[in-house]
Amino acid sequence: MSGSASHERHRQEMTFDAILTEQAGPLTRRLARMVGDRETAEDLRQETLARAWRRGPRDASPPVVRAWLHRTATNLALDELRRRKRREHVPLRETLAAAGGHDGQRDPLLADALASLTAHQRLVLLLRFEAGLSLREVGALLDLGEDAARKRVARARAAFLEAYRQAGDDDPRPTILLLLGREDPAPYEAWLRASGARVRTVAGGQAGLDLAGADGLVLGGSETDVHPSLYGEPVGPHVGATDLTRHLRDLAALRHALRSGLPVLGVCSGTQLLNVLHGGTLHQDLPAAGWDALDHRDEHPIATADDTLARRLIGGRPGVVSEHHQAVKRLGRGVRVTSVAPDGLVESLEVPDHPFALGVQWHPERCSGDVGRRMADALVAASAA
Structure with a gap:
């Protein structure tokens, strides 16, 4: 058997888990090129691997598995880029309804505290915590630098915490x-x-x-x-x-x-x-x-x-x-x-x-x-x- 044929046979015999491990680096590099942010790329890579583990083509050949991984990663990156274009229009009511707690039950105190803030404070918190944007991305949407975005988030969070404590009957416990x-x-x-x-x-x-x-x-x-x-x-x-x-x-x-x-x-x-x-x-x-x-x-x-x-x-x-x-x-x-x-x-x-x-x-x-x-x-x- 020639060396190239032996190598191809080895690649065909790779396990599904081995392919996931092999592709972690290439997926991250591909995603970073698409979204321009290493941190976001790593998050999207983890989501790609999670989806593969839940419903990926386990019995397919290695080339098919690799193609599935890169197609899934590409779709996630495109979704991320589309979200960035519309994140300034966060649907507050939908986000409040989605705020969940233990076993997915919505905490009314969280919703009440968020509703008591100014529209700008709500927007900042939802972008940072619910949409999961980095401070750099929050700043870009608000036409601010990263340090200014950090201060806006900190002030909004402080106001949110105060409102949350008041909604909880001024409970002083952390x-x-x-x-x-x-x-x-x-x-x-x-x-x-x-x-x-x-x-x-x-x-x-x-x-x-x-x-x-x-x-x-x-x-x-x-x-x-x-x-x-x-x-x-x-x-x-x-x-x-x-x-x-x-x-x-x-x-x-x-x-x-x-x-x-x-x-x-x-x-x-x-x-x-x-x-x-x-x-x-x-x-x-x-x-x-x-x-x-x-x-x-x-x-x-x-x-x-x-x-x-x-x-x-x-x-x-x-x-x-x-x-x-x-x-x-x-x-x-x-x-x-x-x-x-x-x-x-x-x-x-x-x-x-x-x-x-x-x-x-x-x-x-x-x-x-x-x-x-x-x-x-x-x-x-x-x-x-």
Whole structure:
């Protein structure tokens, strides 16, 4: 068999997941050329991969799959360009009706708070949080520079938060937005409320106006694995069920919160997403990767690093409770490891240049003693500042 024939046979035998991984780079470059914005291109690439995972032609030949991916990406880019032309005419009533909360139920306080603002403030918030425009795009639509757009968004959000609090009977507690999938919200909500938070839980769809009305963000743990396509790897044999829709939502909310200076706490898979967002990768299965010296499902000690938020909050060697089979592998850019387990596995991450951006591989809502309480107290205090 000739070399070219052997190569073609290899390409024909590629798995569907391998093709998705292979095409991540080409799709991003194609989308960036079309929309002129690397950040938007990455978001559209993730949406392309999510659609492929949900309804792509899994049994088709590699050339057909590649063509499907690029056609889907092109259509998404064209939709994005068309939206940019008409975003100055945001349908307020439709957007208010779409503002959803836990299990998709509309929060009347959010709608009332938004309706009490000026038309310009509503427009700015809807463009930024519901339409998902970057500050640069908001500025371009309003004929402003990016810094001016940032100030307009900040002022509109401050007015929205004040109106939201007044609609809630002047409740002085900071609002923590809790993002979950199919997990039971009760343990998280009780843990946060015990430290003085008002909790708003979102279990489906985009965060949208819920994020605009939040003082802090918690990415809860996930029953599903983070899909390897999100960090550019093929799916291994030990990956369990995944939920791309949920994790794409969480990544978008996390990205916005970090850029806005919103206090952030990632729990378990939330820590993994914090690393993925910064370009890091994950161990798809700890036992398969050789990490079997310590059972991380039981309470175990960790060692925190000097001069870190983790050390200030929970001391040098606290005991924590975990339940996971995935964890940080290659560290992302711009994040710091701030604690490790006795076997060397990463147990927490921080974003050093952010006031409060912490990811913990364990579950603080389940920890005994005062470890969980200290973390919740610190998050609520940062959210109230």
